Amino acid sequence: MSERDDIEQVEAVPRAVLTLCQQAYMRTIRQHTLRATAAYARLSFDYGGWRISAEGDLHEMRHADDGHDIQLRRSRSLENEAREALEHLRLTDARLISTRIRPLGPGFVAGDYVFERAHDELADADHWLVLLPRLSAAGFKLEFDAAFPYAVTGEPDAWRADVEHGDNQWFDLSLGIDVDGQRVDLLPILRKLIADPDFPLRPMRNEAEDAVWLVAIDARRRVPLRLSRLRGLLEPLLEWLDAPNDCGRLRLSKLEHGVLDKIERNGVLRKGGEDLRQTLETLRANAAAADAPPGFNAQLRPYQREGLGWLNFLAEAGIGGILADDMGLGKTVQVLAHLLSEKQRGRIGGEAGPALVICPTSLVGNWRAEAQRFAPDLRVLVLHGNDRKRKFKAITHVDLVISTYPLLGRDREALAAQRFALLILDEAQAIKNARTLAAKAARTLRAKRRLSITGTPMENHLGELWAQFDLVEPGLLGDEKRFVRHYRTPIEKHGDAEVRDKLNRRIAPLMLRRRKEDVLLDLPPKTEIQRLVELEGRQRELYETLRLAQHERVREVVSDRGVEGSGIIVLDALLKLRQVCCDPRLVKLEGARRVPQSAKLDLLLTMLQGVVDEGRRVLVFSQFTEMLDIIAEACAAQRIEHLMLTGQTRDREAVVARFQNGEAPVFLISLKAGGMGLNLTAADTVIHYDPWWNPAVESQATDRAYRIGQDKPVFVYRLICAGTVEEKIQALQARKAELARAVFDGGATSELRFDEADLEALFSPL
Structure with missing residues (x-):
């Protein structure tokens, strides 16, 4: 078509329109011809009020009332995007199946799309119902032919929320929509949506701003609900909608009154609960x-x-x-x-x-x-x-x-x-x-x-x-x-x-x-120091021998039961390695008893002698009560005065008072018995003899000295055997601490796990 100067050129962005229709067709099954009913969609395009069929030339010409000609430029690229979207949703151009199916009535024309359920079988209106929401979400405007068996209502007249609350800490929330003068409960609808794997909880690519999702309000009628508004309701209510409920309402803590604000911002009219916010604001004041x-x-x-x-x-x-x-x-x-x-x-x-x-x-x-x-x-x-x-x-x-x-x-x-x-x-x-x-x-x-x-x-x-x-x-x-x-x-x-x-x-x-x-800005400083100890001689040989045996044992049980089913064996193997690091005498093996040295105990005794000579007061923590007995025996041999607190101590308060009153400079404490509830501000030095899995437990123990009433700088030592399972535990500790910080302080977090890679690292050689 040639262009003339007296023709007004018009350009507009097309909106793809699908008109849902239904017609009969003939199916042939085993030489028998059967009459069936098929639903189909007829594609057209709306160019700012100009309705254009899927057929036609590149330009459309119209004669205006004032006598001049108007020519519309069609966007083939955008129209083709609509066709590709239909194909992505598994819809087929009806003309491509004309060789297999002989339709009755007017037949299929260009722009008609069908959904094939099986060879030579087209989906009827019932099966199309599950496609309609996805078509709307994909940006298609839906219209319905009079022959289509389902009635699609207009959008709701209003969205409503009713709030009821009593004197307790809960309030009840009901949601509904007004459709043709009838109140429809929205909660069952929302629950079905979150259970529907096809429902798009997030906007899809090229989704129209006014995209809707069709939901059933009875056997025949379907109501279009704006996707943006549905998502705005689902986001704050998701976890409550997921709860079992048969009373027709949601029960929320009154501290969650902010949910009502989010609902109102989505155009929902609220009734009741007006005093809820004021009550909480008064309480918070x-x-x-x-x-x-x-x-x-x-x-x-x-x-x-x-x-x-x-x-x-x-x-x-x-x-x-x-x-x-x-x-x-x-x-x-x-x-x-x-x-x-x-x-x-x-x-x-x-x-x-x-x-x-x-x-x-x-x-x-x-x-x-x-x-x-x-x-x-x-x-x-x-x-x-x-x-x-x-x-x-x-x-x-x-x-x-x-x-x-x-x-x-x-x-x-x-x-x-x-x-x-x-x-x-x-x-x-x-x-x-x-x-x-x-x-x-x-x-x-x-x-x-x-x-x-x-x-x-x-x-x-x-x-x-x-x-x-x-x-x-x-x-x-x-x-x-x-x-x-x-x-x-x-x-x-x-x-x-x-x-x-x-x-x-x-x-x-x-x-x-x-x-x-x-x-506590006035609390004195706390210095944390990690002291690495090198295993030597027969203690080192014992560690490596035991590590190889326990690693093989763990590999076998993990291969047989998986990581989750191997917990007891893994922990027992790690326990033996940690005991070697503390003192070989803790290991209940004949060969371990013949190892005469403990590098860590030697370091501890050297440290204790030094800090006691400086006039400091020391807390020594270990999770092994037997280790404390060994330390006590070694302290007595070197004439270092000490007290001890374990789960077997009868009069805890008296022992604590003796340390606070200065009767001994060293207090040996089991991590379980003394890791909480004690005020030991007389101490200014804390030594963790053996590390434990959880840094929070160690922090609790440290805080026996670093707390209100402490007026001296506090030094915290962790004794770690270099290259052993003790040093590798620190990485696991850091990950647990990171998770806690993320939840309580808003920091970043990463996956917290204990898998085969962790085991390989823990049991790696010195």
């Missing part, structure tokens, strides 16, 4: 630093006053939480100040019921002593020892009950019969495994609120964090399977920073965590 209550015998530091304000906020809101300050920041003092405040408000003691503290056995004396010292107005009952059962009747007459994790399982029935105003789980990492007897027993206790106290809310993996939150505020992070799916797997295995940040936001209101270096 009251979470400012609080003064210690009258009668509290301690001057709180500024950060401790902030902690007390936060604890009071939890009480006003009626919710639980985790106080996760670093070791040595005075968590017990903050909690005791809160307990006294709650008693004075009438929320602890009397008809409200007492508070119950569950702690490790080693901390019973510490809780009793500090309660008497700082809050003497609190009536305290200790349930410990063989005569504790006769004290059960006194529970309702006191303000604070103290018991232990080991006794929790034995006394569960008696404690579960009581109603407590507050349950406090001290050193709550003890219930980091939800399947332990203590964790299960703690869940049976009846308490209005629950509070965890721990300096290490997560030691190894995110599952431990979930276990603690699920105990203090059940349901906040969903059940364990949902937590693994929505948080643990994306963060630990895929390093998903976006999911990690989302978890940080979820737990932030209910977890208070301060680090020493951030709040």
